[in-house]
Amino acid sequence: MLLLAGGVVLAAALTAYHLYAGGSQALRRFGLVGFLTGTRWDPALEMRFGALPFVVGTLLTSFLALALSVLPALAVALFVTEYAPPPLGGVVAYLADLLAAVPSVVYGLWGIFVLVPAVRQGELAVYLWAADRAPWLLPWLGPPAGIGVLSAVLVLAIMIVPFTASVARDAIRQVPVEQREALYALGATRWEVVRTSVLPYARGGIMAGVILALARALGETMAVTMVIGNTHQIPTTLFGPGATMASVIANEFTEAVDDLHLSSLVAVGFCLFLLAVAVHLAARWLLRRLSPGGTAA
């Protein structure tokens, strides 16, 4: 039994060790800092590998998606717990959980054939408007091709809503009834109860949900790979193509013939691993810090 439980520790140790060992050739060659700040990823001619374009792409898409998804997800959680009549709330909560189970590739497929064409129309309209009225905006917009950073952000935002919503919902459910009743007894409206009693009480859990969604977005692979366009340049425009740490691994891993290229891809994975661990520890810390005394999960 202890042996089996040790399997968990073993799995984690194997993960850390193999990612480091696999990426060590690249990390030795360029150094961890040099690897992370290198702006050139050139597997063809110079054999130089710097992961900065993918780090920027990952952080850019994840945080934009997070910014887009937090308020709608919170609305779902509040609707389910505070506003909807019980049967409706249950149904919506169940559906939201169900949607979290839809695989990433399916979102990617939908992204390619439905979202990207729609985004292209929108980008084109904005681009033409900007060309007329605000030409200074054009360098920030980039080519309105549909495939690119904006599409990836939208797909990610859609995908992470159920995760934030589900954790926020659990946190809100843990707010004691007395906490609400006291305010109602003072004559507060429902929104006043939510604003002054429910949200402050549940903020630790809600923040944990947001960070969980961030971790999800940072590592999301297939859907992003399918719509982001995959370039080796640092993304500087909203519409233009980009790449993330996860997407570059998925894209190039099975086609990498050179040892250094392969090792660099594993090293990108190692950095993603460190990022995921850091985000997770931050979430634990925040949950403990922000929860009212004794309610930390």
Added chain:
Amino acid sequence: MAALVALGALAALLPLFLVLGYVVREGLGAIDLAFFTRDPAPVGQPGGGVRSAIVGTLIIDLMASVIGVTVGVGAGLLLSEYGHHPMAPVVRLVGDVLGGMPAIIMGLVAYQLVVRPMRRFSALAGSVALGFLMIPIVTRSTESALALVPRELREAGMALGLPRWRVIVSVVLPAARDGIVTGALLALARVAGEAAPLLLTAFGNPYLSFDPTRPMDSLPLRLFVYAISPFQEWHAQAWAASLLLVLMILATTLAARWVIRQRI
């Protein structure tokens, strides 16, 4: 304000329903009998199906479940029954951290662990990747299923003079069986749709294969290959494969709910 919250909730969930709506509409139009009974056809040839991918998915997921459930249940037992063991906090922290790991990372690990030494892609490597992904989910669900077993039941076993391990095997585990099975099924549903780790491990294979030491096809992989291809017939098959995949995951989730409902 209530209207605003309801509107926000609707706005958040609408795109998700759009995704499902498209999958059902496009998928139903492309599914036929050959889709289930034939292997993928070469480009330009009409017909063809995803039999090899369906079989491969089942084999890979089954092997992954063996890895994920054995280790996961063991860890859950340690956390719940031996909570004061010095290993317990380590297992809990490590399990939590593993739980937040991106799926593609596990693909890389399984590549280093299995593909490299074997010098070829294999279904086994894919199962290791998916199994590793299942471990933390099963650990957590097992721990909470065991926590629901009343203490009196354990004490009754102890009072009969049974050693601790015997109480766990004969009393605690049977009492928590349904909860553990539900957790395992939900974990399976979570990883069954993963394509990223399989890309680096099981690799895919357009022919029917039962050999776990060789590349094997899988629905999420086939879906990905078809989706990014430039061929119209393949796109239709991708929609059909996505419908099938979603239905399989839904069926697993419903089975999990059914198992736990049997008890009440």
